[in-house]
Structures are given as structure tokens and as C-alpha cells.
Amino acid sequence: NAGVMQNPRHLVRRRGQEARLRCSPMKGHSHVYWYRQLPEEGLKFMVYLQKENIIDESGMPKERFSAEFPKEGPSILRIQQVVRGDSAAYFCASSPPGTVVVKNIQYFGAGTRLSVL
């Protein structure tokens, strides 16, 4: 039973380019969360999605960042026109469907380290 899969593990972009980070949740999971970890800091919530819906994006920067979780395929975190301050580790987590979301454990992927030159 594969865990949460994130790719690529390491992504290098030049300032102004676009970064696309992919996350495949665990089998049977329909909730996806994205977190960002800046160097020497804890993880910070960005966005919570269910299939085809953004449930909570209160942690997402208002500009340049977007996320989707289509009916088919992985969840995508997209960062347009990257800047050096976007350099960080981006983690995806997934949890199973259920009516009481707070009870569901979030299982994490290994993260994508984005480096902006």
C-alpha cells in the first residue's frame, strides 16, 4: 500500500519561472493538504482540498500560488513567477474520507524541496 507520493523530490527553478509540484494521495484518500516549511521553521498550512473542490485556502499567498485536486490524477500546487523567498520544502498530506475530518490522521509525503536561483 503505497504512501503519499510527491514528485519531484527536488525542483530547481530560476526567478520568474513556474513551479509545479505534484502529490498523489494514499489509496482511498480523498482529502489533500499542502504545507510549506521554510528553513529552520515548522510546517505552515497552505490549502486543504477535496476532489475538485478547494475547502480552505486561507494559508495560501494571494498571488502567484494556486492548487487543484482534479477528479482524476494528482493534486498540483502551482507557483507562478517564482521568487527566492519561495525556496522551501513543500509537503503534501492526505487523509481518508469521513464526516469528522478532525479525527482523521494526516499522512505525509516526503516533500518537494524547491530551490529558486
Add this chain to the structure above:
Amino acid sequence: AQTVTQSQPEMSVQEAETVTLSCTYDTSESDYYLFWYKQPPSRQMILVIRQEAYKQQNATENRFSVNFQKAAKSFSLKISDSQLGDAAMYFCAYTAASRLTFGEGTQLTVNP
């Protein structure tokens, strides 16, 4: 706003000894969950233990146990019989809805 504070940036322990990592949190909710996650150098986030706020009994997972003091909003992690493989960054986390709120982490070193 919910906050999680880990006041120990670094801790060290001798192999086979016991160490306690501290965590405090602030919330106005009555029903919530608390977690300890471990992040080794591989960066993978691994769930160590989970505590439900409405349960008075402290959670235990093998060598890992918590001391949950709800009134004091304290949630410490005790690691018994420490092993070299326990060396990692440890994060305390809280949730009352969907998102997790993390502390800044405690870097644990295990000395042979």
C-alpha cells in the same frame, strides 16, 4: 488564533536514557487533537503519537508516551530507552478542524 509553542530548540540524551520534549498550545476549543511528528534527515514526516483532548488517559505507543495536561494546555512527549534512530526533529501539532498547526520543532540528538 491557535498557537503551538516548543520552547526547546535542541535537546540531547544518552542512548538508553529517557528524555522529555515540551509543548504548550493555546486554544479556545474544547474538542481537538494533539500530535507529535518526527522528521529525520530524510525530511519524511512520521506520526509518533496522537492524543484526543476529550480523553483523560495519556496516549502511549511503545517507548513513546505523552503527558497531557488539558487545563495547563501542555502536551509533552517522553521517549524511554532512547535509541540512535530516535535522533530527529520533533514537531508538536494541534488541530480542531482540518488544518494542522505546528510548533517550531525540537532537534533531538542521541549520544551513543
